[in-house]
Structures are given as C-alpha cells and as structure tokens.
Amino acid sequence: MEIKRDVYLDKLIRKKKNGLIKVVTGVRRCGKSYLLFHLFHDHLLDSGVAEDHIIEIALDDRSNKELRDPDVILKFIKESIKDKEDYYIILDEVQYLDEFEDVLNSLLHIRNADVYVTGSNSQFLSSDVITQFRGRGDEIRVYPLSFSEYVSVYQGSQDEAWDDYLVYGGLPLILTMEEAEDKAEYLNSLFQKVYISDIVERHNVRNKAELDELVDVLASAIGSYTNQSKLVRTFKSVKNKSISDKTIKNYTDYLIDSYLISKADRYDIKGKKHIGKLEKYYFEDVGLRNARLGFRQIEETHLMENIIYNELRVRGYHVDVGVVEYYETKADGKRGKKQLEVDFVATKGSEKYYIQSAFALPTADKVNQEQRGLLRISDFFRKIVVVGDNIKVRRDENGIITIGLRNFLLDENSLKL
Incomplete structure (x- = not known):
C-alpha cells in the first residue's frame, strides 16, 4: 500500500x-x-x-x-x-x-x-x-493523513472511510489495522509511551499527572474558547486542584511545540488585529484526541470543526478564529457592542477566506444563525459555510457559498470553486 x-x-x-x-x-x-x-x-x-x-x-x-x-x-x-x-x-x-x-x-x-x-x-x-x-x-x-489521502487507499466505501477517520484519525499505521481494539490500543500507547514521555523528558516535567489532566481538559474542549486563567479555574472547580497560570502556559506550550495541539488566536475582522484573552485549541490528529478520552466523546460537530481546521493548515493557510464586532440598538434605545463569531479566518499571502463549520442546516433560522457573522463582513473575500451534508457547491444571493464537508475535504481547490 x-x-x-x-x-x-x-x-x-x-x-x-x-x-x-x-x-x-x-x-x-x-x-x-x-x-x-x-x-x-x-x-x-x-x-x-x-x-x-x-x-x-x-x-x-x-x-x-x-x-x-x-x-x-x-x-x-x-x-x-x-x-x-x-x-x-x-x-x-x-x-x-x-x-x-x-x-x-x-x-x-x-x-x-x-x-x-x-x-x-x-x-x-x-x-x-x-x-x-x-x-x-x-x-x-508534515501532518497526519488528510481525509483525501486517507480515503485514497482505504479498503471500503467512502462512508466507511469517514466513520473510521472521524474516530481513529489519520496516522498512517491505522490503515494497516482492521480491528477497532488494535487501533485504540495503538493510539493510547503512542500518546502515553511516546508523546507524553518525550515532553516529560525534554522539559523535565515533575508532575506528569497534571500534564495528563491538562491534555484531557483540552481534548474535551476542542473548538471552545479558553485561556490560561480559564484553565486554572477548570482545574480548581472540576479537578479540585490548584495550578498556576505559568504552569498551564508552560504545559500548553510544550504540547504545541511537540505538534500535538495547535492554537488558533482570536482575530478582530473589522479592526484587522488579533485580540488576546481567549483562544481555541485543536488536536493535530482527531484519533489521538479521541483516544485520550477513551473514545467516549465522539461529537461529530466538534470533530468536524477540528478536521476542517487541520485541512486548512495542510493547505498552507494560517488560521485564526474570527470575531465581528458591531453595535446594536437595544429596547431602551441605548446602543451596545455585540460580537459574532466566524469559525475560521484562513489567510495565505493575498488570499483570505471566512469559513463557518455547520454540521447541519435543517431550518432557515439555523442558516441565518451561521450566516450572521459572515453577512456583517464588508470586504469582498470569499465567505464559505461547510456543512456536514453531502451537497455540491451552491451560492446564495448574498454571495455566501455553501459546500458539503466531503466535497470540501476531497477537492484541493474547494475554497476557490
């Protein structure tokens, strides 16, 4: 193979x-x-x-x-x-x-x-x-296999390939294994005996249990806003442990430096500047993420977002999380600042794309919800909604493009269609 x-x-x-x-x-x-x-x-x-x-x-x-x-x-x-x-x-x-x-x-x-x-x-x-x-x-x-690389050699249907990829990820050796038990054992062993051991050795980590727990917290929170202070509070409330901001930052930096996770910063689209305070973390491989949680949290919505993020990076894009700020008049007549999120702002040289990840768009209200942030962006860069449904490319009267997830992943030119 x-x-x-x-x-x-x-x-x-x-x-x-x-x-x-x-x-x-x-x-x-x-x-x-x-x-x-x-x-x-x-x-x-x-x-x-x-x-x-x-x-x-x-x-x-x-x-x-x-x-x-x-x-x-x-x-x-x-x-x-x-x-x-x-x-x-x-x-x-x-x-x-x-x-x-x-x-x-x-x-x-x-x-x-x-x-x-x-x-x-x-x-x-x-x-x-x-x-x-x-x-x-x-x-x-080099990244783990993209879905297009994975499906190109997978022995089975595209649907079966997607189901396996969503759960076990794209490390190449996974493709040689038939049994779910073998795949799970391989990923668990690799994470603990290789990746974590490397970090502990390189950085002389004294409290490996804390590092392990942080990995689990980040694995549970892919696609959610967080920061060092928020993670400190999570350890205090959920783990009943005190851990400093500095230690949290060191551990997350170690995980990023070892290519296990990546950080997406918040970007003010209208102000054209990065905003501190909050960021999102994604796993380099969703199979490794799932293994850390014992394959108990296979939420396709969040995993789909992680896979889209990884695909953009494989294609060479720098990826931020977009924020659109605007003012809205309240019922009392006062104007207040509000924010809308755009899942990804992908840039490469002069190219820029605004991308929303939406597992399903069953109603007009859901469509409006996903498009609200995109509609408030006044520039002319392409705006795209990637949906879990297997649909072909379509463009609405506002110029917003909707594309099915697999079409997006399998066509290297899908952003430019």
Missing part, C-alpha cells in the same frame, strides 16, 4: 538544492521517514539521480551505531562523495547523532551535497528546531 503524499513531496522537490538543510518535522508517526526514504527516494531515481548519489542513513538502526559519532559520519559521507555531481544526503532520526547541529552545518560546506533530515524525539521534535541550524534550515511540516 503506497500513500501518495504529493503536498509534501512537491515541497521537497521545490526546495531541492536551495542551499539550506531541509528539516522534515511533524508529530511522531505521521509519515516523515516514509516521505523521505520512499517517496522522495523514488522521485530522485525517476529524475535521473544515480542510486549511489543518494546517501541514506537511518540513525536509529543498530547497525549504524558507529555513524552516531559526528566525526565518523562526516568521514563516511565525505568518502561516499566520489565526484562533482549532486549528492542527496538523507538522515533519519538525526537526534541519535551526537552534536548533530555541528554535523549538519558542516555538511552545508560540501558544495554538491543537498541535505535532508528528520527526527522525532524530545530533543528534536520541537517547533524551534530550525533555530538549531543558525538560520540555515528550511522546514517542511
């Missing part, structure tokens, strides 16, 4: 020989090694690169233990370069390499070497990894 990951492969191809270290990052088990050692490797061969001009080293392989010595691996690579043709150096699990920052910067001095690395433990798997290479790194962020 070969999963086409053209979004990331195309990025690697575009960045070839750009003079920078290509750093492939992402949550563990999302397919970084497969991307480099299989898909990119095959591309190089197909484009005429000789096999002996591709130097691949899996540093987590016991047989490559000697190459974890920085001087030994540099000597090995330099001796493997026999001519002036281009060589492609691919190092997997580079955190096993002692002084890997110095080694990678040394490789940049080899004029005909193009360097690609990946890593996935507590030392390497962090959003600040590029700073390790003193401005000489170029990040390619």
Whole structure:
C-alpha cells in the first residue's frame, strides 16, 4: 500500500538544492521517514539521480551505531562523495547523532551535497528546531493523513472511510489495522509511551499527572474558547486542584511545540488585529484526541470543526478564529457592542477566506444563525459555510457559498470553486 503524499513531496522537490538543510518535522508517526526514504527516494531515481548519489542513513538502526559519532559520519559521507555531481544526503532520526547541529552545518560546506533530515524525539521534535541550524534550515511540516489521502487507499466505501477517520484519525499505521481494539490500543500507547514521555523528558516535567489532566481538559474542549486563567479555574472547580497560570502556559506550550495541539488566536475582522484573552485549541490528529478520552466523546460537530481546521493548515493557510464586532440598538434605545463569531479566518499571502463549520442546516433560522457573522463582513473575500451534508457547491444571493464537508475535504481547490 503506497500513500501518495504529493503536498509534501512537491515541497521537497521545490526546495531541492536551495542551499539550506531541509528539516522534515511533524508529530511522531505521521509519515516523515516514509516521505523521505520512499517517496522522495523514488522521485530522485525517476529524475535521473544515480542510486549511489543518494546517501541514506537511518540513525536509529543498530547497525549504524558507529555513524552516531559526528566525526565518523562526516568521514563516511565525505568518502561516499566520489565526484562533482549532486549528492542527496538523507538522515533519519538525526537526534541519535551526537552534536548533530555541528554535523549538519558542516555538511552545508560540501558544495554538491543537498541535505535532508528528520527526527522525532524530545530533543528534536520541537517547533524551534530550525533555530538549531543558525538560520540555515528550511522546514517542511508534515501532518497526519488528510481525509483525501486517507480515503485514497482505504479498503471500503467512502462512508466507511469517514466513520473510521472521524474516530481513529489519520496516522498512517491505522490503515494497516482492521480491528477497532488494535487501533485504540495503538493510539493510547503512542500518546502515553511516546508523546507524553518525550515532553516529560525534554522539559523535565515533575508532575506528569497534571500534564495528563491538562491534555484531557483540552481534548474535551476542542473548538471552545479558553485561556490560561480559564484553565486554572477548570482545574480548581472540576479537578479540585490548584495550578498556576505559568504552569498551564508552560504545559500548553510544550504540547504545541511537540505538534500535538495547535492554537488558533482570536482575530478582530473589522479592526484587522488579533485580540488576546481567549483562544481555541485543536488536536493535530482527531484519533489521538479521541483516544485520550477513551473514545467516549465522539461529537461529530466538534470533530468536524477540528478536521476542517487541520485541512486548512495542510493547505498552507494560517488560521485564526474570527470575531465581528458591531453595535446594536437595544429596547431602551441605548446602543451596545455585540460580537459574532466566524469559525475560521484562513489567510495565505493575498488570499483570505471566512469559513463557518455547520454540521447541519435543517431550518432557515439555523442558516441565518451561521450566516450572521459572515453577512456583517464588508470586504469582498470569499465567505464559505461547510456543512456536514453531502451537497455540491451552491451560492446564495448574498454571495455566501455553501459546500458539503466531503466535497470540501476531497477537492484541493474547494475554497476557490
């Protein structure tokens, strides 16, 4: 089974020989090694690169233990370069390499070497990894499988694919498992024995139980506004525990740096500025989120919102939560400020889209409710409502576009239809 990951492969191809270290990052088990050692490797061969001009080293392989010595691996690579043709150096699990920052910067001095690395433990798997290479790194962020990638190799109907994806998410190994028990066990083990252990090790977390509880609180609140103070109050009222704002911030930052969760900031659409105080958190993979809660909270409305958020980020958009402020005259004749929410403001360069996630629009009142915020936006960027129903694209007299969820997810150009 070969999963086409053209979004990331195309990025690697575009960045070839750009003079920078290509750093492939992402949550563990999302397919970084497969991307480099299989898909990119095959591309190089197909484009005429000789096999002996591709130097691949899996540093987590016991047989490559000697190459974890920085001087030994540099000597090995330099001796493997026999001519002036281009060589492609691919190092997997580079955190096993002692002084890997110095080694990678040394490789940049080899004029005909193009360097690609990946890593996935507590030392390497962090959003600040590029700073390790003193401005000489170029990040390619890899996400778990999108629904279109998932369904492209799924053995079953599209409906069955969606049901599985909604519950177990898009980590590639899930597709090799048939039994629900095996999928659940895999996700639970991965979260606790790998992800949380990495964070505890990297940041020397002393109270792992608090970190675990925060993950559960965030998993229960995807798509809901929160902040450090609100989380502190939740711990006090629900968990009957006192925990400081600073600790909460540190823990959430650790989870973000490890690519387990992402934060969407509030954005004042009319004022064109970010608003502090509140934000929303989404999980990198809904299967991991569901596993944290024992698969007890499979609310399709919230999971749909999380999946749309992830899809926008896979497509390269920066995603905020939109707020539209306006004044309304009350019954007593006084004017008061009110706010309406727009689920997502997605921007990429000069592109901008306002997007609402609505599981169903059964009545005219529900349609009006979802469109109210969009109708108060005065600019001419596209306004879209994504609904759970399997409908084709339609546009109303106000220019608002409605599209079915699967059509949105399966068509990479769906925002531009």
